[in-house]
Amino acid sequence: MIRTDYQERNDGVEMIVDIYESIDSVREHNIITDKNAHQPLEHKGSECVRNRSHRSVLVCLVVLCVLLTAVIVLPVLIYTNITEERDQLLTKYTNIIEERDQLLTKYTNITEERDQLLTKYTNITQERDQLLTNNTNLITQNTKLTQENNRMLECLKDGWIYYQFSKYVIISERKNWSESRRYCRERGADLIIINNKEEQDFLVRFLNEDSLWIGLSERDVEGEWKWKWVDNSTLNMSFWGSGEPSSSQGEDCALYNSREWNTYPCNTNFHSICEKSCLE
Structure with a gap:
């Protein structure tokens, strides 16, 4: 018979085992031991x-x-x-x-x-x-x-009339065509050149004078008489009156006369109109 006891100590647990054997178990052990002792x-x-x-x-x-x-x-x-x-x-x-x-x-x-x-x-x-x-x-x-x-x-100075980048002035003194042109040129201008209907209408609206020299004359060009403007350009548009231009001898200069153009002898004295570009 085996009995186990536990005792507590400060440093751990001590286990105490008590072994109790019966007399018979001890005898059996002794017999086996004796047998083993007798083996070779x-x-x-x-x-x-x-x-x-x-x-x-x-x-x-x-x-x-x-x-x-x-x-x-x-x-x-x-x-x-x-x-x-x-x-x-x-x-x-x-x-x-x-x-x-x-x-x-x-x-x-x-x-x-x-x-x-x-x-x-x-x-x-x-x-x-x-x-x-x-x-x-x-x-x-x-x-x-x-x-x-x-x-x-x-x-606009000196009595000039302005129209489409050009200015115009009427010469109050009567002169023939050549003298009128010289008078205009002395003032840095020339006799008027009418290039279109608008400029012709401008003359009709603003001019009180009935007869004015314009910058158109008949000249001999290589044996042929032609109407030329003072800048030597050819006449392309005209506003001649009835029966004009005349074929009468000596009527080689053009005159603005009551809304239309007429031919007159160049040595006749009339008023004239000068034109000068304002862009020059």
Whole structure:
């Protein structure tokens, strides 16, 4: 009979085991011991050898089991670690790819914005250049208009009449055609040249004089008599009166007379009208 008691101490627990054996169990043990004592030594030696062999085999088996376990478990552990590292690398790779794609998207957006800004800059530059050109043109036009205005103001002096960038003055003194022209030229002008119907109508509206020498005369041009203006230009538009121009000899100068033109001898004295361009 075995009894176990526990006693507590300051430094731990002490276990006390009491062993009680019956008389019969002790006798059996003594009998077995006596039998073993009477066995031969040879038998005892062989049994020891067998025990040692069994122990060696058992140890070898244990070692083999350990080695097999190591061979099986170690690759699994290595594979598991490699797989985890691979998964981590794949995750990092995926993250890097996503970041790269995000950067590429940002780069594309920035490039598009840059191109848009460059386009806007180009358009603004073109508009600026156009505005500068327009401003230069306006300045040039303003300068010309100022000059023309100054000429017009100058044209209005000394009793001259202004019309379409030209000024006109009537010579109150009666002179023949040649003297009238010389009088106009001394004042930087010449006898009037009527180029169009508008100028003819201007004379009709603003002139009170009925008979005025104009800058038209008949001249011999290479053996042929032709009507020429004082600037040597050919007569293209005319406002001759009925039966004019006359073929009478000596009537080689033109006279503005009551809204129409007539021919008269050049040595006849009439009033005349001078014309001067305000743009010269």
